[in-house]
Amino acid sequence: MASILIVEDEEAINELVKRNLQLVGHQCTSVFDGETAVVEIQQESYDLMILDIMLPGFNGFDVMKQGNKTPTIFLTAKSSLTDRINGFSMGADDYMTKPFEMLELLARVEAVLRRTQKSESSFEAGDVKINFKSRQVFHVGQLVECTPKEYELLEVLVNNRNIALSRERLLDLVWGYDFEGGTRTVDVHIQKLRKKLGWEDKIKTVYKLGYRLEVGR
Incomplete structure (x- = not known):
């Protein structure tokens, strides 16, 4: 399946997302701060990035600016219209707010992978x-x-x-x-x-x- 980078500083949420994505067959890498995320996406190729906004070091928007156009789903507690518009204007493929349902996240991951032709046919x-x-x-x-x-x-x-x-x-x-x-x-x-x-x-x-x-x- 897909290679997915999870950028989330809350370890419990990071691990929850990782375990569920792995259950359905994806390969996942977890990082916990923005600076490490930037290094990771510049050195490795990922099919999708699940990205929090409020992160140590660079925030999620900074990561997007310095990234390599990796398909991205924002997963964040920042739910204002301004933040959503900012996320989509920067090229995010989707934007989900916390708290979230895991099945909905899995469905949105599958939808983005299909749009970007990274999912299995x-x-x-x-x-x-x-x-x-x-x-x-x-x-x-x-x-x-x-x-x-x-x-x-x-x-x-x-x-x-x-x-x-x-x-x-x-x-x-x-x-x-x-x-x-x-x-x-x-x-x-x-x-x-x-x-x-x-x-x-x-x-x-x-x-x-x-x-x-x-x-x-």
Whole structure:
């Protein structure tokens, strides 16, 4: 997957972001101040930088000015309109404020990587291959007919692989907040995906919560 630089001086947040990005397959490097971040992006090539603004040494805006146009998501407590406009005017690809939800950050990371063509165009696990561009799914080389919602659910599971997702969260991500059906809809679609893909051992049921796609990183 992608090579990502995390620039965050709060160690707990830095580690949380790093662990979750690694769970879904990304390679991550953590730094904790602006000066080290500048050295890092000038010496190494990264697909994406997740950047705080309030940092020791150079602040996040200084890092952007001295950077090498690495795609960047600001992740910061600075939530004013002025700060947002400043961030985007400097070329940031996205801007998130703290506190934040990890699943939203993962989704935004995936969106930026796709826009910058740094994300993988396909995914493979065992006998299953998914082509994201064509939205086609293959099992043992044979095309699998998936409904639009089955495919969207599968893509959410893949993008958040190795992370436990509640039924409610899956319902929101795939069907939307205004969907009037219950979480049983998720269970039915999960069972169909397991059967179609032979993933009875990969889509794990998380007791009293939901599901997790368990695959190698």
